[in-house]
Amino acid sequence: MSESTEKKMVRLRSSDGEVFEVEESVAKVAKTLQDMLEEDCADAVIPITCVRAPILTKVIDYCKDQVMISSSSSTTNNPNERTEQERKAWGQKFMEGVDSSTLCELLVASNFLNIEGLLNLGVDKMVSMIQGKYPQEIRDMFNVVNDFTPEEEEEIRNQNAWAFERDPYYKKRSSSK
Amino acid sequence: MDGGQVGVNDISAPSFTDDLWLQIFSHLPVKPLFKFMCVSKTWSTLISDYCNRARVLESLTGFFYQLVEFDENDDLERIEYKYVCSSNETLSVNNKKNRSIDLSLDFLPELPHFAILHSCSGLLLCLSVESNGPVYYVCNPLLKTWVALPKPCTGDTIDDAEARLTYDPNTTHFRVILCSGDVYRDYGRTVIQIFSSDTGNWLETKVAHGPNRLIYPYSGCPVLHNEALYYLLFPSHVMRVDFLEGNYGVIELPIIQEEVPSAGMLYECEGHLYYMRGHTFYHLDPLRFQVWMLTDWNTKEWIMKHDICSETLYEKISAADSCCLRADKECFQPLGFAADLNVIFLREHCKIHYCDLVNLKAENAPVSSYSLKNESTIRNFFQITLLLILIQGEGLCSRQVDRPCLVSRKESGKD
Numbered sequence: 001m002s003e004s005t006e007k008k009m010v011r012l013r014s015s016d017g018e019v020f021e022v023e024e025s026v027a028k029v030a031k032t033l034q035d036m037l038e039e040d041c042a043d044a045v046i047p048i049t050c051v052r053a054p055i056l057t058k059v060i061d062y063c064k065d066q067v068m069i070s071s072s073s074s075t076t077n078n079p080n081e082r083t084e085q086e087r088k089a090w091g092q093k094f095m096e097g098v099d100s101s102t103l104c105e106l107l108v109a110s111n112f113l114n115i116e117g118l119l120n121l122g123v124d125k126m127v128s129m130i131q132g133k134y135p136q137e138i139r140d141m142f143n144v145v146n147d148f149t150p151e152e153e154e155e156i157r158n159q160n161a162w163a164f165e166r167d168p169y170y171k172k173r174s175s176s177k
Numbered sequence: 178m179d180g181g182q183v184g185v186n187d188i189s190a191p192s193f194t195d196d197l198w199l200q201i202f203s204h205l206p207v208k209p210l211f212k213f214m215c216v217s218k219t220w221s222t223l224i225s226d227y228c229n230r231a232r233v234l235e236s237l238t239g240f241f242y243q244l245v246e247f248d249e250n251d252d253l254e255r256i257e258y259k260y261v262c263s264s265n266e267t268l269s270v271n272n273k274k275n276r277s278i279d280l281s282l283d284f285l286p287e288l289p290h291f292a293i294l295h296s297c298s299g300l301l302l303c304l305s306v307e308s309n310g311p312v313y314y315v316c317n318p319l320l321k322t323w324v325a326l327p328k329p330c331t332g333d334t335i336d337d338a339e340a341r342l343t344y345d346p347n348t349t350h351f352r353v354i355l356c357s358g359d360v361y362r363d364y365g366r367t368v369i370q371i372f373s374s375d376t377g378n379w380l381e382t383k384v385a386h387g388p389n390r391l392i393y394p395y396s397g398c399p400v401l402h403n404e405a406l407y408y409l410l411f412p413s414h415v416m417r418v419d420f421l422e423g424n425y426g427v428i429e430l431p432i433i434q435e436e437v438p439s440a441g442m443l444y445e446c447e448g449h450l451y452y453m454r455g456h457t458f459y460h461l462d463p464l465r466f467q468v469w470m471l472t473d474w475n476t477k478e479w480i481m482k483h484d485i486c487s488e489t490l491y492e493k494i495s496a497a498d499s500c501c502l503r504a505d506k507e508c509f510q511p512l513g514f515a516a517d518l519n520v521i522f523l524r525e526h527c528k529i530h531y532c533d534l535v536n537l538k539a540e541n542a543p544v545s546s547y548s549l550k551n552e553s554t555i556r557n558f559f560q561i562t563l564l565l566i567l568i569q570g571e572g573l574c575s576r577q578v579d580r581p582c583l584v585s586r587k588e589s590g591k592d
Contacts, residue, residue, distance in 0.1 A: 148218060
């Protein structure tokens with residue numbers, strides 16, 4: 001257990017140069033930062049090179065909330081303590097209105113900073129965003145170039161034909177009598 | 178998997194690492210995952226790579242159950258098979274989210290007196306009794322392909338024959354084994370018939386298993402392994418017929434089969450032969466569930482792998498499922514055992530419980546329950562087939578499509 005008599009502050013710099021000052025406990029929600037801080041190899045300002053300011057703001061919001069929950073849940077019967085359901089609702093609300101490009105950046109940030117909870121939220125959101133899409137929509141969304149020849153694509157489609165069929169994709173046996 | 182990042186990362190946002198993509202893939206249901214294989218070459222490689230590495234196998238383990246509906250109007254039974262994908266929290270080492278996949282058998286033609294007999298690595302062995310006799314079918318519910326086998330050589334002995342399917346996805350050929358005691362004509366002999374999809378023919382072998390030993394109808398549990406066939410002889414032996422060396426012999430079981438001959442079970446897993454005794458499971462008190470592994474045929478040495486008191490099982494089940502009617506132990510009925518996963522399936526009225534035996538001692542033992550929808554429509558006789566589906570990237574799928582023996586319905590019928 002670390003002694004936390006006074007709140008130590010940590011400064012983070014986003015890729016576009018903005019500096020954020022947060023409590024050490026908030027920064028430590030990110031495992032990557034926690035490791036740096038514990039090994040004492042963090043400079044005065046920690047550069048977060050792959051994360052832009054608006055994304056870092058969102059990430060810090062998430063971390064602050066985590067700190068708030070964990071400090072409140074240590075005391076029993078705290079009204080701030082969330083049930084599983086409330087946590088889900090909170091996560092949904094946190095991700096509400098996040099568009100796909102912001103989501104991508106959030107995913108990269110939470111992956112880089114190693115924030116498991118945020119990464120899971122992001123992955124869930126991404127999965128729900130893409131799972132109903134057609135391959136072409138995926139290409140458009142992620143700017144992927146289709147490097148298959150039409151024949152090759154057709155072949156892969158045929159190999160995985162079952163994945164392209166709609167549900168329920170076969171008529172009931174009884175009706176085909 | 179070099180160069181896997183280039184194409185996928187042509188993205189406006191900062192680049193995703195392969196690692197991040199794998200995270201996303203691991204949460205995608207199987208269907209979109211395979212659909213996205215044709216997004217680009219890199220996606221295809223990345224997804225196949227993921228499938229190979231993550232062993233999608235476990236996450237698709239499930240079982241079929243037979244639902245019997247009784248039509249009061251015309252007094253007819255309507256039998257339907259439903260597939261249940263077991264919860265992956267229990268069965269998967271990877272703890273992946275539940276994947277939904279449609280494995281209805283609707284793609285099969287209308288088959289009279291249809292029954293699922295056995296399954297192996299994603300293929301199902303089915304039987305249909307038609308006007309001119311029984312016909313065996315092998316189908317792949319994932320790819321929706323099926324094939325009818327030619328008639329076995331000795332048609333009239335297959336009534337009480339136990340049918341088993343063996344299929345190694347790496348060799349692409351399956352075999353069907355019929356094993357029966359020729360009780361009526363050749364007492365003391367076993368009739369073995371093996372169909373190979375490689376040759377398309379049945380081969381019959383008759384083996385004298387000697388007096389005082391019996392092969393009971395539907396209880397031989399034939400297992401084909403390394404070109405040798407193993408099966409149970411009542412009351413206390415395992416027979417081995419070695420097709421390569423052309424010899425055969427018996428060794429004793431670690432325990433004598435009591436009372437109900439059909440309760441013991443022989444199976445093969447990762448190159449070893451196992452014997453499971455489960456029948457006293459619900460007859461005696463305290464009840465035991467035991468599994469032995471044969472280390473070597475020549476030394477005749479069996480090692481006990483599991484020895485679990487049913488009380489422990491019931492306790493774990495009732496701890497996991499508050500609605501469990503533990504008071505009535507009689508209602509627990511062992512349904513099957515998935516050897517490669519070490520998972521036992523039990524039925525309790527309209528519920529199927531399954532528990533991981535390896536982790537049973539852990540505090541939060543992985544026990545899951547599945548509620549059957551309509552209690553009244555399920556017959557007491559309950560057939561369960563464990564289905565393992567292997568998805569190995571494109572590999573398996575393309576191999577199976579190429580296989581001449583499994584005719585896809587699309588090719589044979591419409592289109």
